[in-house]
Amino acid sequence: MNHLHFGPHFERLRLLHPVRWRIAAGLLCMALTVGAQLAFPQAIAYFIDNVAALTRRGVTPGMVAAMLAFSLLYALASAARFYLLQSSGHMIVMGVRRRLFDVVINQPIAFFDKHHGGELNSRLTSDVSALHESLTIGAANALRSLCVFAGGIAMLLHLSPMLSLPLALFIPISLYLGKLSGSNYRQRARAISASLAASGKVAQEYFAHARLVQAFNQQGGAMARYAQAMRQLLDVSLAGTRLLAVFQGAQGLLAFVALLTTLCFGAHLIGQGRLSVGELTAFVIYASMVTDTAGAISEFWNTWMRTMGSTDRIFDILRSHRPVPDAAPQPPLAGHIALREVRFAYPERTQATALDGVSLSIRAGEKIALVGASGAGKSTIASLVLGHYQPVTGSLHFDGIDARVLGVAQLRRQMAVVEQEPALFSGSIADNITFAVPDRQVTREEMLAAARLAHAHDFIAAFPDGYETLVGERGVQLSGGQKQRIAIARAILRAPKILILDEATSALDAASEQQVQRALDTLMQGRTTIIIAHRFSTIVKADRIIVMEDGRICQQGTHAELLRAGGQYARLIQQQLSQFQQLHDSTATL
């Protein structure tokens, strides 16, 4: 019984701490109800053994009043117990969900490479629900059972130690059976929760890409994959249920045999004049209470083990949270960035080098364009600058200070990113623009100014609800160019020193393109900008072009310098130009 063995149990029980007083009050009410429950068979025994005297005297108003008061108290205590313990469970579960969300949303990006949204959502919902079930109904019932069990045994011994002997044999067997099936069940519960998460992932993926599924007429294929995930879930669930069924049957058999033995032995004791009929009645009621509660305690053990199994992963995640100490505050950055001999491989693909000794110095206010074939490492550089991953070797410096000294939170406060396909959250356009500045109140004038600079004001104002127009999943659908301009307004409002632009590969129509370009030009003014560039127009305008190949910088310079030098850049431009030429020729022949 070492610490390691009990650790996981205590870890879960510690969750009760914030609601300890509520639970204490609930337990007090429970003690009252258990006391009443235990007194009841004694009252029956008294009635049976004194039935002649009671019939003679009749029931007095005092007795009726006492019985009524007792019943009322019992009812009140039961209701209070139920409410106090159940509400404690709800509060604990809410707390766990909040903590889990907080820990997950603060995880390094590598965590999200490994865990998908559907799986994490399943942890938050179904796994935490298991905790709810066992911490509310389960724990309260188990505790009540435990009290009735202990009280019942005391009463049995008090009534007839002799008659208690056969029960002393059955009860340990029943408890042992419970422990055995509980430990097995824990393993299965882990498998059930993993299958549930896997099927959740399948469903979420297909729902999220419903347009693509329907466009390729793949509903049948999607259904087949989901059905396969469900079959796996059913298999593991049924295996668990079979185990419980065997256990329940064995428990029932044991309880019956115990009761029959008690009755036979009890009748024998009455014959010898060592027990009254009332006492045997009370004894049988106590015995059935004890066997029932022994069953309930074992059953709770199963539920608890299931909870342990399905919440193992929750606690793995919660334990993985290592609070990062706040870095010492530094004056605002000027915006100089330096990568020194950076080598990097993604944690999920440690064998493949994504950056292979990259050294790069970007002056404050300089605009650099990263170009190169797909997979060359352009986005990886942006991810490292944003602090999503740490270099395996080498280092990153901002204004000459090591990024590790500055800390990601401090660095990111001075950065903004405009993604290739900007994500909008469910909410109003105003919410989406001010999303990037959560730590202070943004005035409406500031927001309007940012939207104007981003050339987004006119189209937003044209909506009947203006800035209050709802976007996101249930809201108005916006075009790619409109989303980009909202994202640009968001970045302008943040007033960053460093800007990361992931240029959209898909072309917008000429008018939108021009508006987005003008918005970007405003955004980039006076800011160190790293552009993951795809368009010729952007590349040509950059102060410096960095050409990447297989995780290395193979060339750098201005457009003119690189063209003169020939090599990789000249080839890339040649490719773009020949594509453009083909397009031009085919339009000319139309």
Ligand SMILES: Nc1ncnc2c1ncn2[C@@H]1O[C@H](COP(=O)(O)OP(=O)(O)OP(=O)(O)O)[C@@H](O)[C@H]1O
């Ligand atoms: N999250 C990730 N996990 C594992 N490997 C990754 C991840 N992201 C990118 N890679 C790999 O790292 C290498 C560099 O990818 P990166 O995204 O930086 O290329 P890129 O130049 O930005 O390409 P593109 O222009 O297509 O976006 C590629 O081999 C890619 O497969």
